[in-house]
Every structure is written in C-alpha cells, then in structure tokens.
Amino acid sequence: MTTQHAGTAGEVFVAFLKLGLTSFGGPVAHLGFFRTAFVERRRWLDEAAYADLVALCQFLPGPASSQVGIAIGKQRAGYPGAIAAFVAFTLPSVVLLLAVASGAALLGGPLAAGALHGLKVAALAVVAQAVWAMARTLTPDTARRGVALAAGLIALVLPSPVTQVTIIALAALAGLARPVAGPDLPLRPPTRGDLFWLIGFLALLAGLPLLALGGDPAVGLIDRMYRIGALVFGGGHVVLPLLEADFVAPGLIGRDAFLAGYGAAQAVPGPLFAFAAYVGALQTGPPNGLAGALLALSAIYLPSFLLVFATLDWWQGLRTNRRLRHGLDLANAAVVGLLLAALIDPLLLDTVGGWTDLAWAAAALVLLVRRVSPPLVVLLSAATGVTTALASGLG
Incomplete structure (x- = not known):
C-alpha cells in the first residue's frame, strides 16, 4: 500500500487538538481514542492498517501513542501533517504543565482527586471498547484468539516493556514461519529517504554525548532528553523515573518541584512525555523557562520523528508481502492481547475500588457503545467524580 496524502495539515491539526484536549488516561487510553477518532469516525484508515501502526510503534523506542499520532498525520498530510499532529496533540498538556511550573496552578484537594478518578474511569471504558472492537476484527479465528490470550497472560505475569516487544516479535516470527501458497511479491529494500532518517537518528545518538563533553548546558539538556527518548520503551510511565x-x-x-509536576502530569490530557517541558522549564540554571521547555520537549520527541519517518513508508510496503502479512496478522493479535493486559493492569486494578466504580465504568462503556462522543463521556465522568467527592465532603 502506498502512502496517500488525502488531507491537509490544518485538518490534521484540528482533529488532533480535540484529542489533545480530551485524551486522558495515558498511552493505552490514547490508542483507544485514536482508534475511535480515525478508524471509526473519520475513516482515515481501516482497522488492520491502524493495528499495523500500533504494532510498528510498539517496536520503536519512545512514546508509542504519540508515534502513532505522528504516523497518522504523515499518512494523511505528509511531513506537515506529522508535525501538525504532534503539535496539536501535545500542546494542551504542555500549556497546562507550564502553568503548573510557573505557579499559576497546582492540582490538589478532594475535588481534583475526584475529577482525576472520573477521568480514569472514562479511560477504562474507552480502552474496554477498543479492545472489544479490535478483537472482533483482528482475532477472527481460533489461532489468533489463542495468540491474543497468550500474549495477554504473559504480559500480566511478566510486566515489562521488554516483554511487550518480545511478545510482538515472537508472534510475528511465528507468522513468518507459516507456509505461503505460490510465489510471493519481492520485498522492497529501504529507500535513500528511509536510510537518511535512520542514519540521522544514529548519528545524533552517538554524536550528542561527544558534543555534551564541551560543557554547554543547552547541549547537555538536548543530549539527556534525546537519549531518554531514543532508548526507553514503555512510554510515559517509564520515562518519568528516568527523568528523575x-x-x-x-x-x-x-525534588519537590519535580514531584508536584509528576502529580500534575497524571491529571492533564495528552502524552506524559510532555512532562519533559515542565522539567526543562524548571531547571535550576539555564536553559530554563520557555526556552528550556521547548528544547527539552523537542529533544525528547526528535527520536520518535526520525524513527517513524525512517520506517513508516517501508513498513507500508512490507504489508503487501503475503508472508509478512501472516507475521503482521499474528503481531496484531498479540497487540490485542497486550491491550487486554493493560486494560486489566493497570487500568482496572488501579481504577475500580468496588461495585460502584464497576457500575460507573459500565455506564460509561454503554454510552460509548451507543456512539456518544468520547470527549463528552470523559467530561461527564470527570463531573461525576467531582460531584461524588463533593457529596462525600458534605456527608
């Protein structure tokens, strides 16, 4: 399948800005929001193509949900679309975290805790809907259902970013081993453009530490953030302790400022990697403030751009090869299993404290199934959390 640029960067920006304002719940929930927005509602890509993007970005280091957004933006409107998707999805969380960094707002108290709980309940419902819908499409037979269940079980027993990558890789290899009837299409080698982005990624990974030896604090900030973005698997929940x-x-x-920002990062929409902007802004020495925030944010996301640009078009070409298609089919089934595991732990275990929470999540899921707008469900759930906290305080 060749990459098609059927839209504009402005169209991409508007679509992702809505998600950046309403996508609470972390990377797993973001993938559910993306699926609803771009597979179900806008139909920018089909279920299998979306699952392929998720599988690709699970292989790559860095924030998988942001990388999926960058890939969708590039497929829709080229390189400007990729940048528009990133800026729009990340901007709201950056603005809110910089407000916290400047002392304009600090999230706390029972009402804020109630709202945060409501957002987590909404995220639980969003992910449950996504897992069900993806399972219906991507695990149509016994073999793929078995792969999904096995992947979910292994991910629950051995929770680790390395486990996730290993599961997808083993599933893909099992699919590749299946026999193909008749001759297959030859594989397209990487283009010069693909190699250009890959070489750029590797050159910066090797070269920035050498440049940082000069003692320039700006280069040191870029080096630390780039290295974290280039080498971490597992998304925001892994990158936060590394930043610490x-x-x-x-x-x-x-430490106190860092922990305050960590708490705020759990309560704002959008990607947790945006916390890098908060850290850059609050450095004790220059570059800090807005300049430090922009440098830190750009550096931690730059590896994601380079890796997505290096692999995306080649990945789409690989999808047309039947043997590799078998591999992707099982990899996609494994992705369903991983999402199921994430639905259980951490979302279900961290969110549901009793039958009331379970009924609350079920009600949110019913609204989503009846095609109520996900942002509206998120807002209603947050309002329910605030109301519940207020009633508890009065009682």
Whole structure:
C-alpha cells in the first residue's frame, strides 16, 4: 500500500487538538481514542492498517501513542501533517504543565482527586471498547484468539516493556514461519529517504554525548532528553523515573518541584512525555523557562520523528508481502492481547475500588457503545467524580 496524502495539515491539526484536549488516561487510553477518532469516525484508515501502526510503534523506542499520532498525520498530510499532529496533540498538556511550573496552578484537594478518578474511569471504558472492537476484527479465528490470550497472560505475569516487544516479535516470527501458497511479491529494500532518517537518528545518538563533553548546558539538556527518548520503551510511565534520575539526582531540578509536576502530569490530557517541558522549564540554571521547555520537549520527541519517518513508508510496503502479512496478522493479535493486559493492569486494578466504580465504568462503556462522543463521556465522568467527592465532603 502506498502512502496517500488525502488531507491537509490544518485538518490534521484540528482533529488532533480535540484529542489533545480530551485524551486522558495515558498511552493505552490514547490508542483507544485514536482508534475511535480515525478508524471509526473519520475513516482515515481501516482497522488492520491502524493495528499495523500500533504494532510498528510498539517496536520503536519512545512514546508509542504519540508515534502513532505522528504516523497518522504523515499518512494523511505528509511531513506537515506529522508535525501538525504532534503539535496539536501535545500542546494542551504542555500549556497546562507550564502553568503548573510557573505557579499559576497546582492540582490538589478532594475535588481534583475526584475529577482525576472520573477521568480514569472514562479511560477504562474507552480502552474496554477498543479492545472489544479490535478483537472482533483482528482475532477472527481460533489461532489468533489463542495468540491474543497468550500474549495477554504473559504480559500480566511478566510486566515489562521488554516483554511487550518480545511478545510482538515472537508472534510475528511465528507468522513468518507459516507456509505461503505460490510465489510471493519481492520485498522492497529501504529507500535513500528511509536510510537518511535512520542514519540521522544514529548519528545524533552517538554524536550528542561527544558534543555534551564541551560543557554547554543547552547541549547537555538536548543530549539527556534525546537519549531518554531514543532508548526507553514503555512510554510515559517509564520515562518519568528516568527523568528523575537524570535531573533530580544531579540537582538540575528540585525534588519537590519535580514531584508536584509528576502529580500534575497524571491529571492533564495528552502524552506524559510532555512532562519533559515542565522539567526543562524548571531547571535550576539555564536553559530554563520557555526556552528550556521547548528544547527539552523537542529533544525528547526528535527520536520518535526520525524513527517513524525512517520506517513508516517501508513498513507500508512490507504489508503487501503475503508472508509478512501472516507475521503482521499474528503481531496484531498479540497487540490485542497486550491491550487486554493493560486494560486489566493497570487500568482496572488501579481504577475500580468496588461495585460502584464497576457500575460507573459500565455506564460509561454503554454510552460509548451507543456512539456518544468520547470527549463528552470523559467530561461527564470527570463531573461525576467531582460531584461524588463533593457529596462525600458534605456527608
């Protein structure tokens, strides 16, 4: 399948800005929101193509949900679309976190806790709907259902970013081993453009530490953020402790300020990687403030852009090869299993504290199944959380 640019960067920006304002719940929930917005509602791509993008971005280091957004933006409107998708999806969380960094707002108290709980309940419902819909499409036979269940079980027993990558890789290899009837299409080698982005990724990974030896604090900030973005698997929940090790331990940001921002990052919509902007803004020395925020944010996301640009078009070409199609079919089934595991742990275990929460999540799921707008369901769930907290306080 060749990449088609059927839209405009402005169209992509508007679509992703809505998601950036309403996508609470972390990377797993984001994938559910993306699926609803771009597979079900706008039909920019079909279920299998979306699952292929998720599988690709699970292989790549960095924030998988943001990478899926970048890939969707590029397929829709080329390189401008990729940038528009990233900026629009990330901007709301960056603005909110910088407001916290400037002291304009600090999230706390029972009402804020109630709202956050409501958002987590909504995220649980969104992911449950996505897992069900993807399972119906991507696990139509016994073999693929078995792969999905096995992947989910292994992910629950051995929770680790390395486990996720290994599961997808093993599923893909099992699919590749299946026999293909008749001759198959030859594989297209990477183009010069693909290699250009890949070489750029590797050159920066090797070269920035050498440049940082010069002692320039701006280069040091870029080096630390680029290295984290280039080497971490598992998304925001993994990158936050790494940021703490790289910035709190050496005294580049105060521990109290870091922890306050960590709490805020759990409550704002959009990607958790946006927390890098908060860290860059609150460095004890320059570059800090807005300049530090922009440098940190750009550096931690740059590896994602380079890797998506290096692999996306080649990946689409690989999808047309029948043997590789078998591999992708099982990899997609494994992705369903991984999403199911994430639905159980952490979303279900961290969110549901009793029958009331379970009924609440079920009601949100019913609204989504009846095609009530996901942003509206999110807002209603947050309002329910605030109301519940207020009633508890009065009682």
